[in-house]
Amino acid sequence: xxxxxxxxxxxxxxxxxxxxxxxxxxxxxxxxxxxxxxxxxxxxxxxxxxxxxxxxxxxxxxxxxxxxxxxxxxxxxxxxxxxxxxxxxxxxxxxxxxxxxxxxxxxxxxxxxxxxxxxxxxxxxxxxxxxxxxxxxxxxx
Amino acid sequence: xxxxxxxxxxxxxxxxxxxxxxxxxxxxxxxxxxxxxxxxxxxxxxxxxxxxxxxxxxxxxxxxxxxxxxxxxxxxxxxxxxxxxxxxxxxxxxxxxxxxxxxxxxxxxxxxxxxxxxxxxxxxxxxxxxxxxxxxxxxxx
Amino acid sequence: xxxxxxxxxxxxxxxxxxxxxxxxxxxxxxxxxxxxxxxxxxxxxxxxxxxxxxxxxxxxxxxxxxxxxxxxxxxxxxxxxxxxxxxxxxxxxxxxxxxxxxxxxxxxxxxxxxxxxxxxxxxxxxxxxxxxxxxxxxxxx
Amino acid sequence: xxxxxxxxxxxxxxxxxxxxxxxxxxxxxxxxxxxxxxxxxxxxxxxxxxxxxxxxxxxxxxxxxxxxxxxxxxxxxxxxxxxxxxxxxxxxxxxxxxxxxxxxxxxxxxxxxxxxxxxxxxxxxxxxxxxxxxxxxxxxx
Numbered sequence: 001x002x003x004x005x006x007x008x009x010x011x012x013x014x015x016x017x018x019x020x021x022x023x024x025x026x027x028x029x030x031x032x033x034x035x036x037x038x039x040x041x042x043x044x045x046x047x048x049x050x051x052x053x054x055x056x057x058x059x060x061x062x063x064x065x066x067x068x069x070x071x072x073x074x075x076x077x078x079x080x081x082x083x084x085x086x087x088x089x090x091x092x093x094x095x096x097x098x099x100x101x102x103x104x105x106x107x108x109x110x111x112x113x114x115x116x117x118x119x120x121x122x123x124x125x126x127x128x129x130x131x132x133x134x135x136x137x138x139x140x141x
Numbered sequence: 142x143x144x145x146x147x148x149x150x151x152x153x154x155x156x157x158x159x160x161x162x163x164x165x166x167x168x169x170x171x172x173x174x175x176x177x178x179x180x181x182x183x184x185x186x187x188x189x190x191x192x193x194x195x196x197x198x199x200x201x202x203x204x205x206x207x208x209x210x211x212x213x214x215x216x217x218x219x220x221x222x223x224x225x226x227x228x229x230x231x232x233x234x235x236x237x238x239x240x241x242x243x244x245x246x247x248x249x250x251x252x253x254x255x256x257x258x259x260x261x262x263x264x265x266x267x268x269x270x271x272x273x274x275x276x277x278x279x280x281x282x
Numbered sequence: 283x284x285x286x287x288x289x290x291x292x293x294x295x296x297x298x299x300x301x302x303x304x305x306x307x308x309x310x311x312x313x314x315x316x317x318x319x320x321x322x323x324x325x326x327x328x329x330x331x332x333x334x335x336x337x338x339x340x341x342x343x344x345x346x347x348x349x350x351x352x353x354x355x356x357x358x359x360x361x362x363x364x365x366x367x368x369x370x371x372x373x374x375x376x377x378x379x380x381x382x383x384x385x386x387x388x389x390x391x392x393x394x395x396x397x398x399x400x401x402x403x404x405x406x407x408x409x410x411x412x413x414x415x416x417x418x419x420x421x422x423x
Numbered sequence: 424x425x426x427x428x429x430x431x432x433x434x435x436x437x438x439x440x441x442x443x444x445x446x447x448x449x450x451x452x453x454x455x456x457x458x459x460x461x462x463x464x465x466x467x468x469x470x471x472x473x474x475x476x477x478x479x480x481x482x483x484x485x486x487x488x489x490x491x492x493x494x495x496x497x498x499x500x501x502x503x504x505x506x507x508x509x510x511x512x513x514x515x516x517x518x519x520x521x522x523x524x525x526x527x528x529x530x531x532x533x534x535x536x537x538x539x540x541x542x543x544x545x546x547x548x549x550x551x552x553x554x555x556x557x558x559x560x561x562x563x564x
Contacts, residue, residue, distance in 0.1 A: 015188035018195055021162065045158040052159035053202050053221045058195025080194045081532060082556055084225035084366045084507060086393045086413060088386040103411055104370040108531060109504060109558070111368045111411065129385055129393065131368060131413045133505055133556065135532070222391060223415055225366060225507045227534045227554060229527040244552055245511040249390060250363060250417070252509045252552065270526055270534070272509060272554045274364055274415065276391070297470035300477055303444065329438035335484050335503045336441055340477025362476045366507035 005029065008074060009066045018058060026066075032102035034066040039095045040118070051091025051118065051127075056098075060085065060114035060130040063100030068110035068134035071102055076136040081109070083132030091127050093120030103131075110134045146170065149215060150207045159199060167207075173243035175207040180236045181259070192232025192259065192268075197239075201226065201255035201271040204241030209251040209275035212243055217277040222250070224273030232268050234261030244272075251275045287311060290356060291348045300340060308348075314384035316348040321377045322400070333373025333400065333409075338380075342367065342396035342412040345382030350392040350416035353384055358418040363391070365414030373409050375402030385413075392416045428452065431497060432489045441481060449489075455525035457489040462518045463541070474514025474541065474550075479521075483508065483537035483553040486523030491533040491557035494525055499559040504532070506555030514550050516543030526554075533557045 006029045013019060013026045019036075022044060028035035036059050038044075046052040061083055069078045097117045104111040116128040147170045154160060154167045160177075163185060169176035177200050179185075187193040202224055210219045238258045245252040257269040288311045295301060295308045301318075304326060310317035318341050320326075328334040343365055351360045379399045386393040398410040429452045436442060436449045442459075445467060451458035459482050461467075469475040484506055492501045520540045527534040539551040 012188045016193065017184050017186045018193035021184045043158050043162045047153045047156040048218065052157065052199065053224070054159055054195060054199025057198045057202070057224075058193060061194050061198070077189065079231075080228055082225065082227040082505060082534075083194070083198075084223065084413065086223040086385070086415065087221055088393055090220075103368070104408070111370055111505075113411070126386070129395070129413060131366065131411060133368065223364060223393075225554065227526070227556065229534055244509070245549070252364075252511055254552070267527070270536070270554060272507065272552060274509065294470045298475065299466050299468045300475035303466040325440050325444045327440040329435045330500065330502075334439065334441035334481060335506070336477060336481025339480045339484070339506075340475065343476050343480070359471065361471075361513075362510055364507065364509040365476070365480075366505065368505040369503055372502075 004074060005070050009034065009069060016062065019062060022055060022058065024059060029070060032067055032071050034063045034070060034100045036063045036098045037095055040091060040093060051096060053087060056091055056096065056116050056128045057085050059096055059098035060116045060128060063098040064112035064114040064130060064132065065134055067100035067102050068112050071105045072136050075139050077139050078134045079137050081133040081135045083130055085128055085130045087128050089125050089127045091118045093118040095119050108135065145215060146211050150175065150210060157203065160203060163196060163199065165200060170211060173208055173212050175204045175211060175241045177204045177239045178236055181232060181234060192237055194228060197232055197237065197257050197269045198226050200237055200239035201257045201269060204239040205253035205255040205271060205273065206275055208241035208243050209253050212246045213277050216280050218280045219275045220278050222274040222276045224271055226269055226271045228269050230266050230268045232259045234259040236260050249276065286356060287352050291316065291351060295348065298344065301344060304337060304340065306341060311352060314349055314353050316345045316352060316382045318345045318380045319377055322373060322375060333378060335369060338373055338378065338398050338410045339367050341378055341380035342398045342410060345380040346394035346396040346412060346414065347416055349382035349384050350394050353387045354418050357421050359421045360416045361419050363415040363417045365412055367410055367412045369410050371407050371409045373400045375400040377401050390417065427497065428493050432457065432492060436489065439485065442485060445478060445481065447482060452493060455490055455494050457486045457493060457523045459486045459521045460518055463514060463516060474519055476510060479514055479519065479539050479551045480508050482519055482521035483539045483551060486521040487535035487537040487553060487555065488557055490523035490525050491535050494528045495559050498562050500562045501557045502560050504556040504558045506553055508551055508553045510551050512548050512550045514541045516541040518542050531558065
């Protein structure tokens with residue numbers, strides 16, 4: 001891929017060990033919109049056998065963060081300042097898809113949202129809505 | 142241990158596979174207050190080498206959820222309805238400690254808070270503040 | 283109007299003294315979607331002369347609450363359990379429009395969102411995004 | 424009063440017309456902690472006769488904002504970037520007291536919390552907990 005936005009998001013994503021632990025993949029990168037997919041493996045379940053809210057949050061957060069990064073100058077990284085999640089339904093199924101998007105770009109703050117869906121037998125269920133703030137930080141050398 | 146609150150929280154915690162994936166341990170259970178500790182292992186880092194916000198959230202969420210469960214009748218489990226996190230400092234150090242507490246108990250909703258600290262060279266740094274809502278659900282058989 | 287949903291929301295809205303203090307009007311009621319409009323009068327400004335975040339929140343909250351009520355059985359009222367607001371731009375202009383909607387209906391919890399716009403010289407600017415939880419309560423006699 | 428922090432917060436507070444509409448007064452200013460008091464007048468009630476969440480939010484927001492301002496350089500104003508409120512109990516009584524405090528100061532972001540209490544027959548009831556982010560902006564001339 002020669003798209004510089006895709007290339008830098010992919011490179012950053014691959015340095016996120018937690019995403020590797022979750023078996024997550026970067027499935028789409030657009031301008032202000034990023035999608036991440038991960039299996040609901042045995043290792044990420046909570047006590048009732050559903051996807052743990054920590055997994056749902058981590059995927060929604062990461063998708064929203066890269067959505068913000070996709071509209072920032074190339075010499076930035078991004079960190080989460082704050083993020084709120086409402087859980088809408090249990091995370092039941094084979095995998096989760098998180099779709100992050102930019103609500104409002106800005107030089108100092110980027111307001112983002114993210115929706116997470118569980119895929120079960122070919123059907124998408126909306127399981128979480130996230131809304132928060134990302135801030136640019138200088139890229140690590 | 143014969144304390145029934147500790148016993149049921151411990152039993153529930155041990156069924157949370159994500160907590161095992163994170164190497165987390167339940168380090169304290171009080172009435173309306175629960176503490177969870179986990180190492181900042183290589184497998185939970187983000188792209189800059191700090192603890193991923195997903196780990197911080199998962200520990201804070203789980204500690205807050207069990208704090209809520211500790212004040213509920215014994216035939217309930219608890220699920221997160223919503224939770225908001227403000228990240229205060231990077232998660233740098235050997236491990237994280239999450240301390241959850243009940244702000245307001247209730248029959249239908251329990252309002253909770255959680256604080257997460259990074260332990261580095263013997264010093265605790267407050268890295269995240271969480272506030273949210275837990276709801277009781279019937280215990281799985 | 284003979285639509286029972288509109289009639290009960292209108293009746294409830296008219297009992298909200300704060301909405302009268304703000305000169306707010308109920309401008310649209312749909313199934314799971316409610317719109318409220320209010321002037322940015324001198325009495326609701328903050329120290330820089332813009333609409334106070336308290337006004338923006340109150341309108342967004344009320345629109346979201348009635349959006350939730352519109353999908354509930356007729357013998358309920360609704361109260362806000364929690365609500366989060368991200369402010370996107372200053373509230374500059376002649377009036378504000380808040381549009382509330384239901385993200386996820388439920389018997390015990392209704393997850394809602396609301397967007398608030400400032401109208402200045404005929405142009406709508408998105409100034410706030412809210413996300414939260416409404417809960418049904420028995421109607422006062 | 425000759426304390427420069429108190430003087431500038433008082434001057435800013437008096438330019439907040441919404442606070443005048445609510446009859447609110449600045450009752451305490453400390454270093455990173457501010458208290459605001461307002462009556463639960465007829466003009467700020469919701470449909471059940473309690474304090475409207477919009478009033479509770481506005482007071483909590485304003486107290487938190489000035490708590491942030493109290494730790495900023497003198498040539499700044501402050502605006503709310505985001506704020507989340509959990510409502511714990513109905514706002515019943517003669518007046519409300521909002522107590523804002525700084526959780527984490529910073530040059531670009533100040534993380535704040537605020538608690539709101541209803542005073543009824545001499546008893547304080549904790550009715551709301553708020554957590555959010557304030558950002559410094561240059562002072563208007």
